[in-house]
Amino acid sequence: xxxxxxxxxxxxFLINNFVLCVFLGMCSFLGLSSKVSTAWxxxxxxxxxxxxxxxxxxxTNLILVAFHAxxxxxxxxxxIIAATVQLTEMFIKKKSPELxxxxxxxxxxxxxxxxxxxxxxxQTARGYNLLQSTVFALAASGGYCMAMVLLALxxxxxxxxxxxxxxxxxxxxxxxASILSMAFMGFxxxxxxx
Amino acid sequence: MxxxxxxxxxxxxxRQNPTFVQILGMCPTLAITxxxxxxIAMGLATAxxxxxxxxxxxxxxxxxxxxxxxxTYIAIIATAVTVTDYxxxxxxxxxxxxxxxxxxxxxxxxxxxxxxxxxxxxxxVIPSMMDGAGMGLGFAFGLTCLGTVREVLGxxxxxxxxxxxxxxxxxxxxxxxxxxxxxxxxxxxIFASYRERKDRRxxxxxxLLTVQPAEAQS
Numbered sequence: 001x002x003x004x005x006x007x008x009x010x011x012x013f014l015i016n017n018f019v020l021c022v023f024l025g026m027c028s029f030l031g032l033s034s035k036v037s038t039a040w041x042x043x044x045x046x047x048x049x050x051x052x053x054x055x056x057x058x059x060t061n062l063i064l065v066a067f068h069a070x071x072x073x074x075x076x077x078x079x080i081i082a083a084t085v086q087l088t089e090m091f092i093k094k095k096s097p098e099l100x101x102x103x104x105x106x107x108x109x110x111x112x113x114x115x116x117x118x119x120x121x122x123q124t125a126r127g128y129n130l131l132q133s134t135v136f137a138l139a140a141s142g143g144y145c146m147a148m149v150l151l152a153l154x155x156x157x158x159x160x161x162x163x164x165x166x167x168x169x170x171x172x173x174x175x176x177a178s179i180l181s182m183a184f185m186g187f188x189x190x191x192x193x194x
Numbered sequence: 195m196x197x198x199x200x201x202x203x204x205x206x207x208x209r210q211n212p213t214f215v216q217i218l219g220m221c222p223t224l225a226i227t228x229x230x231x232x233x234i235a236m237g238l239a240t241a242x243x244x245x246x247x248x249x250x251x252x253x254x255x256x257x258x259x260x261x262x263x264x265x266t267y268i269a270i271i272a273t274a275v276t277v278t279d280y281x282x283x284x285x286x287x288x289x290x291x292x293x294x295x296x297x298x299x300x301x302x303x304x305x306x307x308x309x310x311x312x313x314x315x316x317x318x319v320i321p322s323m324m325d326g327a328g329m330g331l332g333f334a335f336g337l338t339c340l341g342t343v344r345e346v347l348g349x350x351x352x353x354x355x356x357x358x359x360x361x362x363x364x365x366x367x368x369x370x371x372x373x374x375x376x377x378x379x380x381x382x383x384i385f386a387s388y389r390e391r392k393d394r395r396x397x398x399x400x401x402l403l404t405v406q407p408a409e410a411q412s
Contacts, residue, residue, distance in 0.1 A: 023221050075273065078269075119297060174376070178376045
């Protein structure tokens, strides 16, 4: 595996955007994107959690491989993620109590965000080294944050428009997500046949 | 009494259907419904995890301290998922390759944790397992609905059988990510319109019932 760092970044950020092309982190993508401010904060906390847990699980995977205990991988990764989320919660509570109050219940929910679990699983499956893993984690979570903010921007607009009552809510959000996803398909040719 | 405590199995299968009513567990719903076979396999795998985890959590619910319950649930779910992962690998390598990372990702499926916290943590073992089976099969039903639309329109086949003859031009968009979003939106609209019509009919009947006695008195 000798992919260049730039290639990994563009691939995870645009071509295989975690939310719009691989369908990860759907629940929070559909649930928390009604306001730009919430979407933005959630995106940034997810960037932090993903990057820290990706680096930690890279190290843990080395230990597991050394002891031939690969079957414990899934349980270990989820414990690392839960611990990182707890850490982030404590950090935000200490540094900025008002942000903590605003994020409230969303913070613990990051644990069951599949985008967070997918990054360690993918980096293990693709055999990335530490630097590649970090770049991959940053790009994937950055892509998640960008997709959240983009959808929130559109949804704030549709709040003001006259939508048939039947389609209000999730159905409308899905149609918007579909259009965004179509736009992202335009990136598919980038990166030298990917 | 029957209205307040519905059968947990039917409840999960239809009234609280995870895909169309609760809108939970969206990632696998959208990601691997590009063929009916994948959808059914994923639905059954999730149902198996739900039955195991709900049963185990209900069995130990009185011994788990409240502060660490989420962590305990996640550890149990992760164990059930690891078992499923190896089971699928043993049964069929081709299905295992098609589902790819989405089997380990059942751990992060919010449906599983929601049922653990919302049902299994309060109820005895047998109803919890029934609830897991109902929710799991309801999820499988939702995935199959979505998979059918996407496979029939996107590839012109159903379970690999060609439906339309050689002149059919497949609508490839439905196999690609945007098609997943659009077909789920269409299913949600169909169900919403069905529910609204039912509501309207019931409201009309209730109005009729309240008017009639008043008229009889006057």
